[in-house]
Amino acid sequence: MSESIIDSVDIDYIDPKEAKFNITENHILTLDLNGVHYPCVQLHRSFPFTNPDQYISVRDDDDSDKDEVREIGNDKKKEIGIIRDLNEFDAVTRKILDKYLELRYFAPAIIRIISIREEFGYRYWTVETDKGVCKFTTRLGRGTVVTVGSGDKVMIYDVDGNRFQIPSFSQIESKTRKQIEMFM
């Protein structure tokens, strides 16, 4: 019996012992891996809601050749490897990666609703978040306030493409919870 087709492709997991992540003073994430220096990398979560700490794709984001015409099918900005689990990294690196991911997946956490107004097909929110007071607008109707992942996290998407989150819906202040429940 030959091996399963699933096994015919390897995932390049990044060895936590070999990888050295760093954030430069200019706020760029860099990586040194197996003797290669990557001056600019990005992290993409494979499962941002259901498994945010595992299977994180580390991607080369060096734009220095942006004007060169590449050969078709040979994309330079490729995946360097995949982080199997953030917990495999030491505390210092983990902090760097968490900080980067928080910025990439930018979604202020709502603490409470200050006011909500509905008019002409749109809902106007003023909320207190961990980043300060935010005002934003969402469309009425489905898909703007949704539960994701295990079901206790709520994401709110505004008309401009901004995101707001309630990391633990069951823990939020009850008045806010009741208000938001009506929109889900």
Add this chain to the structure above:
Amino acid sequence: MKLNFELPEKVKLKVLQSLMTDILYAVPLGMDVTGQKRKESWFVIGTDKWLTVQDGEIEKVEYIAHCKDFLLKPMVGNAYIKATVDGRVSIIARFSMTDVVRYGYIVQILNQMAANQPVKIYNNDNDKVCPVCGRILIRGTNLCPKCSKKGQAVKQIVTMAKPYMIFMVISLIIYLITTVLSLKEVTYYQKIVDECFGGGGTKEQFFKYMFIVIGLGLGAFFLNIVAAISDNNFTQRFAKRLRKAVFDKVQSLSVSYVSNASPGDIMNRTFSDTNEINTFIRTVSVNLIKAVFLFIVATVMMLQMNWKMALVIMIPAPLAFYIQIGAWNKFMKKVFKGLRVANDKANSYLHDVVSGIRVVKVFGTEKRVTAKFRKLARNVADQDIKGQTLVEWFGPLTSIILYLGQYAIYFFGCMAILGETMTLGELVAFNTIAQKFYAPLNQLILMPRQIANSMISVQRVYEILNQVPEIRDQNTSTEHKIEGNIEFQGVSFGYNSYDHVLNDINFTVKKGEMIGLVGRSGSGKSTLTNLVCRFYDVNEGSIKIDGKDIRDIQQSSLTSQIGVVLQENFLFSGPLFENIRYSKPNATPEEVIRAAKIANAHEFIINLPDGYDTWVAEGGSNFSGGEKQRIAIARAILSDPAILILDEATSALDVETEAQIQEALQRLIEGRTTFAIAHRLSTLKNANRLFVMDKGKIVEMGTHDELLKRKGIYYSLVMAQRTMAKRKGKTDTVSEILAN
């Protein structure tokens, strides 16, 4: 796009001191590079420097000449500008998605300034702002939530109902008359009881009163029929007008609006919302007036007859009112909303599973699917039971409270009769009027909820009716008979203007030329053809047809002269011949047959039992891909377009069918300016020129032979396909061997 905001005086002073030049551009940031929200947070460009301000203080200043490669990087829920500053790659500013379009322009400006080029801002339009309060409007809407008052929306909708209001007035008058008649009836009940049953009355009197009562009843009955007919006339005519207005509006809106909205949403606005509005107008114009009138008349009559008893039965009314509204807000609203959501979930899951039944069968997941549906169905049942239980509790509770008044009538009525201050007839009359007092009360209790629901629909319909299409004919737009010369001059375009899909496209195509567009997915081929059809307007540059800017050609004139054949062609349900002559509704049967013959479609159509009268099922599901393709080609042929766009028109077909369709297309292409997109390069062998596209640019241009000689991207594509074809050939041989 507004790129120079007015800075607060204090900040402005500090900025001017730092720049030591004028402020050319100033745009809000809202946060620092670490994502912390900041007050007085700005990105400012002067003549030779850029700087950032956080919390009203200058954070960072740099000479633009020391920087290069400014790049906008969209993240998730935010974006940043990356640049090389003094040779080091840096993130220089971070902002929310609200300002991302603005920063798209800022990055262009910075790059042009860094390269010492003149700054070209093509999109110099101001943000769409409310003409009244100056607030920036949400993208995709023309309504300012602050200035658009609900009253305005209602006024516009009511104005639309005006021509049919006469029907409403007729039914209202009739309803008022019947109300008076029914109250009049009561006095005769009193007479029957007091004068006839109570003794002293004659048989003639009894018959006379009975005759009047029956007469009044019959009169009210017939009048009510007239009122209902009139009512119905209003409903149907007004609904028709409103639906037509919404539908016309949707048709006039640009592709970008319609493709952003979901089909379900548009259908809801056309049907459910217009229905809801109809109910709203009827509720307010007839039911409310009727209920209030009946309520007042009944109250006055009761007070006149016996004010003490009247007060007694009115006391429980506010309590009932309070319980109804309280129960709705506290319990029922949530449960019924839950029921609606549960229903929606179960319905869409069912829809999904039925549409994808083949996949379910192939993977044998019936049990899993059934289990999930059972769970969803149980949820619907649970919510429904909860809702019904609440209704069963609160409904009777309110009734009992209201009927407390009824019991009071019997009690105080009997006491009054015994005390001889009231007659039996008066009690009967009073009781009948009290019944009439409760009926409008029930209606009035429910009305606020009904009106609140309707207001949402009014707003949604008002919003769509007041949309201004992004692609519009200008006053100067004229009809134009297209020859077929096309010119792109410095065209840049993005579906999001900060993220260009096409960059600085320049070319000229002569009348009758066939251009093959080559390049991998996402390189901008289809977008280029969309711009020729003017589904979207370019962000920069211009497109000219026969030397005339396409924005100066009437849209209907332009699109009627462009034929499009796609990979997946949509057929409307209806007769086959109607589908062919969709592009030319007045085509004769002979023309339809000719077009089908040219498209190599006639042979298969004539072999169908119903020929050209064959009914096309929804989505054309009773035709194969190749057949649909040929019908689409016939459709394009019939309109005799000057410009033809073939977007992967043959990619989904087998070799034999493709050959037939190629032949048909060749006839169609003859003499027309054609843009053909194809991944299979062999299908472009007849093209006069090939444009090779990559990352939104035309990177190679020339004939097949010229491009092969150049040994560039086109060459490598051809080689790759040849290798693939050879491999495929080998596989075929192996499978043949296995088969034998």
